[in-house]
Amino acid sequence: MKKNIVAGNWKMNTTLEEGKALATSICELIINKPLSAISGNPEVIFFPPFTHLTEIVKIAKKVKGVYVGAQNCYSTDKGAYTGEVSATMLKSIGATHVLVGHSERRQYFKEDDQALAAKVSQAIDNSLIPVFCCGELLPERKSEQHFNVVKQQIVKSLFWMDEADFKKVVIAYEPVWAIGTGETASPQQAQEMHEFIRNLINEKYGMEIANSISILYGGSCNAQNAKELFKQTDVDGGLIGGASLKSSDFFQIICSF
Numbered sequence: 001m002k003k004n005i006v007a008g009n010w011k012m013n014t015t016l017e018e019g020k021a022l023a024t025s026i027c028e029l030i031i032n033k034p035l036s037a038i039s040g041n042p043e044v045i046f047f048p049p050f051t052h053l054t055e056i057v058k059i060a061k062k063v064k065g066v067y068v069g070a071q072n073c074y075s076t077d078k079g080a081y082t083g084e085v086s087a088t089m090l091k092s093i094g095a096t097h098v099l100v101g102h103s104e105r106r107q108y109f110k111e112d113d114q115a116l117a118a119k120v121s122q123a124i125d126n127s128l129i130p131v132f133c134c135g136e137l138l139p140e141r142k143s144e145q146h147f148n149v150v151k152q153q154i155v156k157s158l159f160w161m162d163e164a165d166f167k168k169v170v171i172a173y174e175p176v177w178a179i180g181t182g183e184t185a186s187p188q189q190a191q192e193m194h195e196f197i198r199n200l201i202n203e204k205y206g207m208e209i210a211n212s213i214s215i216l217y218g219g220s221c222n223a224q225n226a227k228e229l230f231k232q233t234d235v236d237g238g239l240i241g242g243a244s245l246k247s248s249d250f251f252q253i254i255c256s257f
């Protein structure tokens, strides 16, 4: 069974104290209204900056259904790579998930499909769940290349995996033109792409696995539009940027299934 998931990508925001306060406030809301009592019984994942992970893990550990992941990891497990952080290190501090291939990593840090495949592999080898991000640029959508772009991203970085490992992956579809712009994909555009992704998985791994993979939508998803998006058959939750930084908004999104 695919899970509903609401994940907060904090990006490079919050000091440690602010991050702790944010996580604590969301966790308090969840303690008052447990995830199991919320429609859709969603899982929640925080993706804080690296510097906050250990402290946020301590806060989240006390609340059932709340997990903590990193926004990135490196493509090998150790060595002379100054400034990088490995999946092994993330696992050792209690992280359970890692974002791979966020469009900001692809765009500003030139991470390509091959490097992302290696990061996915590192995550799996260290029992971390990779949340793999894919999505097209605006010109690619305008020229109707969006399906092809997303297909290539998924095929190149994920479809090398065997069934047993692929089953562990979460996918986030994030059209780049919708990230941080206030311009959300319409529920129909999101559904259409999510269905396309599920069909791709079906062709490669079969229906049972296709129906077990959570596919999240990301890109200006907020407390106002989450319900319409999450209502779509193949939208299993959201990867939330801006709106994950305000506890009341984020909690409202959690309650949008």
Ligand code: PGA
Binding pocket: 009, 174, 178, 179, 180, 181, 182, 218, 219, 220, 221, 239, 240, 241, 242, 243
């Ligand atoms: P946004 O970011 O919700 O601020 O558009 C989403 C993301 O980048 O994951």
